[in-house]
Amino acid sequence: MDNCTYEKLDISGLDAWFGDKQALKGVSLRIKPKTVTAVIGPSGCGKSTFIRCINRMHELTPGNRVSGVVLLDGVDIYKSVDSMDVRRKVGMVFQKPNPFPNMSISDNVVAGLKLIGAASKKELEAVAEENLKAVGLWKEVENDLKKSGASLSGGQQQRLCIARALAMRPEIILMDEPTSALDPASTAKIEDLVKTLKAETTVIIITHNVQQAARISDMTAFFYLGELIEYGETRTIFESPKSPLTERYITGRFG
């Protein structure tokens, strides 16, 4: 039965290189829609490379090479689609919040639409409000919408970046350690936010904090040295991991 359903993301045999160094080896997994998948593993295991292959940002690295199949809603994102289209369907939130300092808060939220003139002024205002509410920022900024996006605190900036990604109505949101640069209070807010996001979209989140993975994700993928070691329901991974490597990582024996 599993073989017949379209998954949101269907990855088979994904290899990726930086020049001579192979960062990903034969990664295959299927991600269901409207789930939160945590990607965990020690530094240098290929987590960042992995998600950057999903929105084709890995292509920006010099000396990059990718092979394998990545199907988003059944469509091969490397063959049939232009990279720009992929990125409009797959949003990304970065480790260090990066709102555009030369744009206002509301303009930051709708940047993906406004910059290419995709909507009218009224539509943009509505989108900004909707997404700021979705990330819980609306009350905090509704009187300061014209202020620079960089004038907010770190945690607020990150939520702004999430709103910016959300405003594109992406099929998937990729998050690269979104809370590692933030304080515990902001981290908690964002973790709660991530849990609500799966009603609208599919989330893949890298985290180096295994407790965070346990808290917020439905599925967990454990990477080690470029290979996908184990992938399954979070509860299973944490309570009865199949691989001893997984178990050692989760219990903090290394990484």
Add this chain to the structure above:
Amino acid sequence: MQGKKSSSHYNRQDAVFKYLLISASLLVVGLFAALFLMLIRGSLPSILGNGLGFLTGTTWDPINGIYGALPAILTTIVTSLLAVGIAIPVALGIAIFFTEYAPVKAKFPLTVFIDLLAAIPSVIFGIWGLWIIAPLIKTYVQQPLVTSIGFIPIFGGPAYGISLSLASLILAIMVIPIIASLAIELLSRTPITLKEGMISLGATKWESVMRVGLPFARMGVIAAVMLGLGRALGETMAITMVIGNSYMWPFANPSIFAPATSITSKIASEFYEATSAIYAGSLIELALTLLIITLATNVAFRYIINKTNKEAKR
């Protein structure tokens, strides 16, 4: 609302934009090439008509068709070297004062002064040099010097006021801010660790600058000098107004108090009268010579900087 246009539309936009940028850049390269070509073409009547005598001749007599540019070339080189020679110690003095001894509150006003000095138009230096400084220099500096050491040919009389030395002085003032502001930047970038090392050894500020700051900034100072020299070589208006425009120096009168003519002042003052092809061609050949001297100086400096960098890396 997801962007109604397809990617091929955006890719086309990107291509158009890229070609726009490339066109602008090509224009710049093209203009540079055209500059050389037009100068060479314009100089041809002189290159063919005057030959090498242009560079070695010491007489400039358009009426009789004699075009010797050597005095002008020498004047340009000597005034520029003198100007830079005066400017370097002054600029370094300013930079040292700024980075080591100046009170914090004085620093911003100081940078304002330096930048303003650099921004004053050259024709203003000219009018000031001509009408205010020349008479004063003639009476209070040149004349006394002529009286006292005038037996030495380069300090010989009469004291004209408007002269090679005045031109060098005005040029020096114009060049000082260029070198000073760069030197300040460079000295400010001395790694704090090196400075603290010196201070912890009980070094004075002077020693710190001389032993650590300046050596560290050496490359940049050389580059700054190159920029200042380039400015001096190319300066036209201020020089034209205070140098006297005469072929007296150096062969008729080697005194620095004598009037002279630089390449730029010659072109500026004679271009309107250059009605014949060879006259105009000679002036354009002068311009070409100046361009070559300027670019050669740049290349030479860059070579020195690169070579010293390579040796430092070993």
Add this chain to the structure above:
Amino acid sequence: MRMVSRKNKDRVARWLSLAITVLAIIPLLWIICSVVVNGISAINLEFITGVPAPYGESGGGIANAIFGTLIINAMASIFGIPVGILTGMYLSEYATKGKFSSAIRTSVESFSGVPSIIFGIFAFTIIVTNVRHYTALAAAFALGIMMIPIVAKATEESMRVVSDDMREAAIALGVPKWVRTVKIVLGVARGGVITGSLLAFARISGETAPLLFTALFSFYWPTGIDQPMATLQVLIYNFALSGYQERVLQAWGASLLLVMLVVAINIVVKIVTRQKYKEGI
């Protein structure tokens, strides 16, 4: 004993460098004072509204020169600033290590070292000889070329220091490269580009040599941009050397106006960039 002489050296250095600095500032103050003192008496209504009187006659003004400087500067800016910005953008965001990019960099670098009179001659040989008369357009061309390296360098440097985080955010949103370059990177860098353009404008306001063989001079109101045109710079040069005391006085008046323009722009730029340092942008 040695320590005392080391301290003395330091003290001497302190006072000597102070003296040198003061000495170097004196010319600036002297020039500004001279220009103000000599120029202010020349400024009256006729001066600002009238055209020059022939040599030897009294009265007249410099209004056509003020106008001419502004027009020529504006034309030069329309040419030089966009080309400079586009070139700077290319060097920052699109350039490779290849030969073409090196050629552009070399050209831009070399242009900034070329003496200004040579640009005047270049414009003369390209434009004036072809249309057979002096023309303000040629002056705008020469001055515009001089602006290009200043604006290009300022643009390239301001864009280069824009953090890659910004570029990545824009890429991840799927906006086309040109949008990212112009609206995001240039948007963040725009302060540096603006100050570079202002400085370029101030720079050409101070240049006279390129105007000599292009716009020449005129005692009349500008009749067209393809004709000779009076400018403050050339007026100062001509009048200061004219030997007619009243014209010399007017040259000082024109100098005052020119200095005010250039100083104003530079002070504005200085204040704006100082604020930038404080805000840490």
